[in-house]
Amino acid sequence: MTDTILIINGPNLDMLGTRQPEVYGHDTLEDVEALCCRTAEEVGVEIDFRQSDSEAEIMKWIKQGRGTTVGLLLNPAGFTSTSVAILDSLLIYDRPIIEVHISPLFKRDDFRHPSHVSRAAAAKIEGFGIRGYDFALRKLTEWAAE
Template sequence: MANPIILIVNGPNLNMLGKRQPEVYGRETLADIEAACIRHAGLAGLDVEFRQSNHEGDLVDWIQGARERAAGIVINAGAYTHTSIAILDALLSAEVPCVEVHLSNIHQREDFRHHSFVSKAAKGMICGFGSHGYILAIDALARLIRGS
């Protein structure tokens, strides 16, 4: 039997990790995070589909597709977290558990970053732990998928 698949979705500007504001977002690249996620998910008996786009429609399409093929979603929607009702609607329609991740603690940052549309669809949010937040999200999602 195949391992359950989790979709890890990354929004705008996350392709610039390691270059863009390393004092806020860290020095790891998105490729580094992807490799760590694949490794860690494998230990948990999960397969990973890891995606990034700067385009909202791509994110919506991938999330909608998760309904048919993924057991859960980890999402770092980047700036779309604070603006996108379309992503919220896609997450709600996917009907799989979702964990929201942010590299920085969004509650310690500018006021506009304190509101998350994604949170309305997510089982929980992990923020402020840098790239380790993805690992924590995979662990949380594995528990949600297994019902433990």
């Protein structure tokens, strides 16, 4: 197993920076990836950074990460409160999972509050903008070293 952390971003996160900047800020997905690359270099891990609007593709990536990565950082975005299928894939994954959200879900629409993903995650970070990715990567690296 390599010291690689899988980072999966869900639907519409490719539109960061232009989509509802009052909610998500002005940082782009490229900014998120650059932050993750800097953090990974600092803490000595590799990252596999991905984004998809496809539930099936996200499920496939999670299952492919089993046994080949040391942790999973997942921003499920719009699939957070809707995808039992992603939850089932996460329950197959055999390493720590941290769920990350740029905006605070508890301040958003009521239908966004429940998270299926949280049932499989070791931790959840929300409302810190893209800085949540940095913290999650650092924590996953700590757990991988234990």
